[in-house]
Amino acid sequence: MPEIGENVRRILSEVPDYVEVVAAAKARTADEVLQVVEAGIRVIGENYIRDTRVAQSLVGQRAQWHFIGRLREHDVRLATLDLFDLIQSVSSISLAQRIDEKCSALGRRMPVLIEVNSGREPQKTGVLPEAAEDMVRQIASLDNVQVLGLMTMGPLGPSQDLYRPCFEETRQLFIHIETLAIPRVAMRHLSMGTSDTYRVAIEEGANMVRIGSGLFGVR
Numbered sequence: 001m002p003e004i005g006e007n008v009r010r011i012l013s014e015v016p017d018y019v020e021v022v023a024a025a026k027a028r029t030a031d032e033v034l035q036v037v038e039a040g041i042r043v044i045g046e047n048y049i050r051d052t053r054v055a056q057s058l059v060g061q062r063a064q065w066h067f068i069g070r071l072r073e074h075d076v077r078l079a080t081l082d083l084f085d086l087i088q089s090v091s092s093i094s095l096a097q098r099i100d101e102k103c104s105a106l107g108r109r110m111p112v113l114i115e116v117n118s119g120r121e122p123q124k125t126g127v128l129p130e131a132a133e134d135m136v137r138q139i140a141s142l143d144n145v146q147v148l149g150l151m152t153m154g155p156l157g158p159s160q161d162l163y164r165p166c167f168e169e170t171r172q173l174f175i176h177i178e179t180l181a182i183p184r185v186a187m188r189h190l191s192m193g194t195s196d197t198y199r200v201a202i203e204e205g206a207n208m209v210r211i212g213s214g215l216f217g218v219r
């Protein structure tokens, strides 16, 4: 598919330099993942462990690997954690504790983002905005996990009136937590926006966006 390369180049030229474009690789083939990396993408976002292994066998360390999907506690095993450079979807203390324990055995520290349910949608994962500060403080006390920012999906819908305020609130939360200067917490990444919403997310302060169909094509 020649258009994958074109999509990557167009989006990379369109977004500001400080914005990291994460290719959301849900259910794409390893070959498609390789194509986005060869076209200039540096971070792959994966929802599924098995897909990650397959894609890594082809792409290897030419990209960084972020987990962006729903992480269940039984997924948090040594071999799984070893696949990822960062986990964007941490949304409970118990999950963070489990990552902490396993990473202690691996002898490494896992960078994580806290997933915020900015749309307050009951079916979505993520901590509610008002509970995020407390969660960051608790996770900050774990030795083998480092909080490096926030991630949010935001409500999907036809109108930016729906998701813009959610991005704005998440940005304010990000800045608020940054000003708290919690030891060992570094508010570095604000990951918001998908194919349909990334432009608005960047206007509202995202420095990381996660784009799937906009890069790989619509299926």
Ligand SMILES: *Cc1c(COP(=O)(O)O)cnc(C)c1O
Pocket (backbone or CB within 6 Å): 024, 026, 047, 068, 069, 153, 193, 194, 195, 196, 210, 211, 212, 213, 214
């Ligand atoms: C699938 C997915 C994306 C990308 O969505 P697109 O609409 O394909 O751009 C971003 N973030 C997460 C967590 C996803 O699961």
